[in-house]
Amino acid sequence: MHFFSDNVTPISPAILAAIAAADHADHGYDGDAWSARLDGAFSDLFETPVSALWVATGTAANCIALATLCPPYGGILCHEEAHIMVDECGAPGFFTHGASLMALPGDGAKLSPLAVADRLKAIRPDVHQVPARAISITNATEYGLVYAPDEVAALGDVAKAHGMGFHMDGARFANAVAHLGCAPADVTWRAGVDALSFGCVKNGGMVGEALLFFGDKAPARAAEAKRWRKRSGHLFSKGRYLAAQILAMIDGGLWLDNAGRANAAAQALAAGAAGRLMHVVQANELFVRLTAAEAASLRAQGFDFYDWGDGAARLVTNWSQDAQSVAPLAQALQALGHG
């Protein structure tokens, strides 16, 4: 049973069906009927005008967003364990032409307004220093924690006060919203977010993520983003197959259904792993203390997962699971005792 990553799993049947349904002749690039529906579909979902683009990957979505928010000589405040900092091989530097990532600490990979404010105070406004021009947060975070609307809004206020752009890496945005039970708007543009990487692939998609812009500047930023998208080789010539997946994800709420099952599976595991948890479980990731012997025992029982340094492991649940299907691992964890 796979808990290694949520990109291991097959794709959602509805996604495969949507690809097949889109298999007609249409205009190339983003000139097709599916791509044309994106702005409207996301505007409905977010209750505000949204400019939406498909891109290949989450890295592309994050970095194109950042390129529209931060000049090459600017800095991007983010958590020291953010995906853009540690898992994209310097892609933000590539897309922004050398902007600086400014790493901040924070429990559970969450940024606090205080940490941001402290960092901003330390930057002199002269040309020798890199001015912070954007904040980027991940929701749910790399440790599976979820920013609530008021937490996002507190950071949004700092961003606004300092003229900084505000980006949210939403590779697991669906899991965050499923946990919060709020409107997607509450945790994004209503809280000051300018650009959202709306993840699909970890949530049952095949290829393609959505990049969304909110607010007055959205059309201008999206127009610029379309230049970056072409220039970075992400303008697929048959974009309809990406648009169709994304639409299938949000039409009818598949994105929340899928995320809800993954979250429920994570809660089931959390119950089994009580006493071992390194972070509270809110989305679809668990970080648990686990000795090498315990890890080996679980693997021998057919569970795969990712070692998180020495003495710990990361367990990721996914859309194809639910509380019941992961019960064997929950029981196996419980059988290990309380760590």
Place this chain on the structure above:
Amino acid sequence: MHFFSDNVTPISPAILAAIAAADHADHGYDGDAWSARLDGAFSDLFETPVSALWVATGTAANCIALATLCPPYGGILCHEEAHIMVDECGAPGFFTHGASLMALPGDGAKLSPLAVADRLKAIRPDVHQVPARAISITNATEYGLVYAPDEVAALGDVAKAHGMGFHMDGARFANAVAHLGCAPADVTWRAGVDALSFGCVKNGGMVGEALLFFGDKAPARAAEAKRWRKRSGHLFSKGRYLAAQILAMIDGGLWLDNAGRANAAAQALAAGAAGRLMHVVQANELFVRLTAAEAASLRAQGFDFYDWGDGAARLVTNWSQDAQSVAPLAQALQALGHG
């Protein structure tokens, strides 16, 4: 009936089947069983060790190839109407960090060794001028012409003599090989080509092209290309769905079958358009003289195509057509007379 572009058409049924067949759990990124087969499959096809990567688009394949062949301060010799020059929004400049495209003239968008040699002679070797470090050609060209093995080899000799890398944009490589009837090796590495963008999407694929490296430096270049791929947001987290498409394309010769049908359809149209042709027809594109009235007449009959400036049009055939299926347009062209 669609002659607008070969990216308008649906995808090849075998490709859709391959996607469905790959819909199993596997490792993420390029750690899966399908991706692992790419090097071997292309090595077989090209009769030499090949290092192969999937990327999202032809632009990405072209530009990652160029980034491995040319430093930022170098120049890339290409045709003045090459796709990398006119249709990628400056993507080569993005991926190479500002290398210079050096435009050369040539009939039918073909480069000649003489034009290349003349350009090289005009470059002083001092640090004030940009040194040419790579040649890039397109086969079949943007005007549907095909470089034969000896034509490629003549350019390959110039490249080798001047220490330049040699890249081939093969968005329609299948159409070129189907026309030539030669071994793929003959028109690539045996003729001095270092890197090939092996096109799939115009030939019936959905998303994903292959980037191939040949020769002693192939492993090192591919290793570097994998960094560029990650860094530019092209490392899909479910890469198996791209690898599966590419494998389906080359396994069993689908790529040549598809291209052969498109080429045959183009020949049928060429026969109907005799006297109007602006270039000899060798692959799956026709450029025909056509008055506005004639164009309107054809469109009224249900044929769509791309205007090529005033008084001309581009007709592109594709894998889903053949000589018989395009007969209506061939007859309509013939009915217009000889232009």
Place this chain on the structure above:
Amino acid sequence: MHFFSDNVTPISPAILAAIAAADHADHGYDGDAWSARLDGAFSDLFETPVSALWVATGTAANCIALATLCPPYGGILCHEEAHIMVDECGAPGFFTHGASLMALPGDGAKLSPLAVADRLKAIRPDVHQVPARAISITNATEYGLVYAPDEVAALGDVAKAHGMGFHMDGARFANAVAHLGCAPADVTWRAGVDALSFGCVKNGGMVGEALLFFGDKAPARAAEAKRWRKRSGHLFSKGRYLAAQILAMIDGGLWLDNAGRANAAAQALAAGAAGRLMHVVQANELFVRLTAAEAASLRAQGFDFYDWGDGAARLVTNWSQDAQSVAPLAQALQALGHG
């Protein structure tokens, strides 16, 4: 006697004196009293508010200007023999992060509004093509021709009509103005120029050129340019020694006196070389037809100069010469006959 280049000559005595006079303690970077005078001095000279920066070289001035006028995905229209195109090792690509230089033909390295308009017409507005965002001209040109105010204004009108920035490479701006006898304003901002590389080194300076911004956007562009200047390593820690040179050049009209002598020397040579001239002589450069034997004969008489391909030579006069001092070469040219 040196006619190889105007960078061969010693520096103007007033410049050396200005360096010595600035040799006092003062604030670092551009915080000193000399640097603080630049805006005002140039505003007086150009009869309008000017934002001025010193930078190390003409390449830096040109490229920082272009970086403020053109985004990475944009294009810069320039002559195919412009210095930025052929003599800066791709520096514009480096500073602009990969913007495209769009080469245009034109006699004497001059751009015509017609050539610009034709090129603009050929660019589709979709994201596949690079949009032209700036024009750059050189005055005096690389062939020593001078754009008159109305010629600049005609290009300025095109730039304005298409929302493009307008840059002038004035490495030999002094020679141009000395030839025209007009106000510096007439051939720059009154004719639509947004940014001027104001050359000093070829005109008797040691190190340091001035980069000037005109118009409403000047303060914002200069602020951005100061970031680029720091970021590209051009913010000297003892900037006062550059500012002092530039001020010495414009205070009291040294720049026009120096250029006037160089121009007069060129006219004297032109009289001697009548019949051999490849371009009309307006500034301080002559391009003359000269056989290898003739060139050897002149060199044997102690004149050095630059071969301009086969059968031609470039002669550059400088501030330290005048009509009388170059009489020996004028006579030697005349003695060769009319070529």
Place this chain on the structure above:
Amino acid sequence: MHFFSDNVTPISPAILAAIAAADHADHGYDGDAWSARLDGAFSDLFETPVSALWVATGTAANCIALATLCPPYGGILCHEEAHIMVDECGAPGFFTHGASLMALPGDGAKLSPLAVADRLKAIRPDVHQVPARAISITNATEYGLVYAPDEVAALGDVAKAHGMGFHMDGARFANAVAHLGCAPADVTWRAGVDALSFGCVKNGGMVGEALLFFGDKAPARAAEAKRWRKRSGHLFSKGRYLAAQILAMIDGGLWLDNAGRANAAAQALAAGAAGRLMHVVQANELFVRLTAAEAASLRAQGFDFYDWGDGAARLVTNWSQDAQSVAPLAQALQALGHG
């Protein structure tokens, strides 16, 4: 009396004399007789073949060095308070096309082999993470501490073991060597350093620093660095005026004489500030605890200096001072008591 920075002071008389002495006609760029002497002069000084270039500033020297040592997808290990990290407006990102600076802690802005090794251990070798490809240290450090030869060698061993390049920012290299009393070779190439930014301007120069490459790869790296130098606008057209300054600095030992005086001045101040020192004083910088009232008192006595946050100040001595000339400040500090 100035203690604000070592760039406040006038230039060394010998430097001004050298500029005047170089004021002859010669070839442009680096084709002159002075530039031609650089390699030899530095090879003598460092007792090994050296490839040397002049560039405008320390930022340019640092960043061109790093661009030759680290690919765009690589990382550069440096101290979190290194000049390249905090005072160059992201210039390393500009010159390296987006390489990542990897900040490390350490007392007195010194890197320890242990901190480097720990950081290296945390980097996975897969393509998702940025591989460390270079180490950069500053000697003397930003806090005026000096790495001894064995300390440099320990870092050099780590660099070599991991295939990383090793750069030393020597803006105050002269002060370091004057303190150590060792051969320049001992603290550079013999300790594994590949590239050195050899500072002149803070030590009495006007404009221009030297960039030195050591070892087998030096000629190739210097050839590449010359491309970067041109491309970044640092190839002065009258380079002889920079070369002459640099030669004057190392000929006859001016660099060590100047640094020795500055260091002696710093020691004199250190004696006066005993009990207030935040770091041991080894070069020409002091960091002292100072209340706002004490700072105001010193300023009222005519001493200027830089506030170092709240309750502290930075005092920098320079070549034009010595122990005797700074005695007034030493006494004033002593008069304040022990803080």
